[in-house]
Amino acid sequence: MNIIYQKLQGEINQLKLNGNYRDFTQIDVVDFPQAKLPTSDKVVTIWSTTDYLGLGHNSMTKTSISKAVEQYGTGTVGSRNIGGSSSLHIKLEETMAEIHNKEAALLFSTGYGANDGTLSCLAQLIGDCVFISDEKNHASIINGLRQRAGCIKKIFKHNDLCHLEQILQTIDYETPKLIIFESVYSMDGSVAKIEEIIKLAKQYNALTYLDEVHAVGVYGAGGAGYANELGLDGQIDIIQGTFAKSYGVVGGYITGSRVLIDAVRSFCSNFIFTTSMPPMLVSIILANVNYLKSSNKERILLQQNVNNLRQNLLKHKLPLMLESASHILPIFVGEINRSKQIAAYLLNNYNIYVQAINYPSVEKGTERLRISITPLHSQDDINHLIYGLVDAFAKIGLNGSN
Numbered sequence: 564m565n566i567i568y569q570k571l572q573g574e575i576n577q578l579k580l581n582g583n584y585r586d587f588t589q590i591d592v593v594d595f596p597q598a599k600l601p602t603s604d605k606v607v608t609i610w611s612t613t614d615y616l617g618l619g620h621n622s623m624t625k626t627s628i629s630k631a632v633e634q635y636g637t638g639t640v641g642s643r644n645i646g647g648s649s650s651l652h653i654k655l656e657e658t659m660a661e662i663h664n665k666e667a668a669l670l671f672s673t674g675y676g677a678n679d680g681t682l683s684c685l686a687q688l689i690g691d692c693v694f695i696s697d698e699k700n701h702a703s704i705i706n707g708l709r710q711r712a713g714c715i716k717k718i719f720k721h722n723d724l725c726h727l728e729q730i731l732q733t734i735d736y737e738t739p740k741l742i743i744f745e746s747v748y749s750m751d752g753s754v755a756k757i758e759e760i761i762k763l764a765k766q767y768n769a770l771t772y773l774d775e776v777h778a779v780g781v782y783g784a785g786g787a788g789y790a791n792e793l794g795l796d797g798q799i800d801i802i803q804g805t806f807a808k809s810y811g812v813v814g815g816y817i818t819g820s821r822v823l824i825d826a827v828r829s830f831c832s833n834f835i836f837t838t839s840m841p842p843m844l845v846s847i848i849l850a851n852v853n854y855l856k857s858s859n860k861e862r863i864l865l866q867q868n869v870n871n872l873r874q875n876l877l878k879h880k881l882p883l884m885l886e887s888a889s890h891i892l893p894i895f896v897g898e899i900n901r902s903k904q905i906a907a908y909l910l911n912n913y914n915i916y917v918q919a920i921n922y923p924s925v926e927k928g929t930e931r932l933r934i935s936i937t938p939l940h941s942q943d944d945i946n947h948l949i950y951g952l953v954d955a956f957a958k959i960g961l962n963g964s965n
């Protein structure tokens with residue numbers, strides 16, 4: 564075997580040895596939140612989704628997609644650098660800027676690319692900038708800050724304002740600084756202390772960068788996000804988001820001041836050297852964004868279901884992680900093999916699909932099941948989930964004892 568393949572095989576073997584090898588369940592959504600396992604034809608209920616409002620499977624989206632294909636075809640004309648911007652791209656950017664109370668916006672193919680591309684571009688452009696990042700920030704943020712030599716990165720403990728302030732105190736007032744954090748952390752369901760972070764940023768002359776990936780659509784007026792819900796979106800300098808979660812499609816964006824957006828548009832490799840989002844997709848995103856601007860129905864139903872499920876989990880003494888203050892409800896397991904066993908037990912015995920979350924997505928020893936409910940889950944679905952979880956924890960147990 565060639566040395567390269569030997570090295571790759573060695574890495575995979577190591578993952579398997581640690582129990583961290585990732586097996587992806589083959590699963591086809593049929594009638595969301597119901598799905599079919601093609602290997603067994605079994606119908607299961609999905610309890611691990613980021614399509615938080617079920618919009619990706621709603622009949623309005625399905626109708627608009629066939630109309631959009633008819634009107635715009637499926638492809639795009641190239642990168643925006645070469646093929647230009649369609650009026651739909653411009654309209655979506657204007658819409659997202661307005662939603663987040665900002666001067667301008669820029670579209671990316673994914674939310675990952677928006678974080679990674681923007682942060683690495685800023686690191687390149689502002690040479691001596693210090694990036695101060697929450698320790699639980701997403702891989703796309705971590706990667707964006709990793710790519711540049713000379714980029715100074717400091718990590719503050721999750722949601723720890725004292726630690727953040729200690730770090731800020733060590734940096735010269737005039738040195739450019741950016742504080743980077745998320746509004747809703749998708750593995751814990753915790754939420755950021757946005758108001759306090761803004762206060763510190765102002766006091767220490769820093770700008771703020773907020774990832775609202777798990778909050779747009781779900782919180783705020785018309786789905787404008789968690790900072791908007793707190794009335795603070797106007798005070799955040801850069802807001803990043805995705806169309807792949809609550810908006811039910813795919814794609815990402817940043818919003819901010821005109822100069823920031825123009826700089827990223829002009830220098831960001833992830834933006835310049837890639838094919839633009841097909842106008843067909845942009846038209847569906849626009850339809851979904853506008854729909855969620857005017858409809859509260861999905862958000863209200865989601866919150867009712869979240870409260871209902873949260874109370875049931877607590878009532879049945881299931882180990883709901885108490886950090887959760889959002890629609891994401893993680894159940895603590897604390898050991899990699901048990902978290903996989905519980906997920907497999909639920910799938911095999913109860914037709915419940917829930918994802919076990921392991922390292923490196925979370926720290927070792929904090930493995931968990933990541934549960935997210937949607938407006939489309941019924942009371943029967945909730946009862947069935949609780950029944951299955953109670954049985955699984957009794958059989959497999961928190962400590963692996965039967």
Ligand SMILES: Cc1ncc(COP(=O)(O)O)c(C=O)c1O
Binds near residue numbers: 678701703774814
């Ligand atoms: C906090 C956070 N930011 C960014 C992303 C990337 O977004 P996308 O899935 O649109 O690439 C994710 C993906 O799950 C995420 O959890």
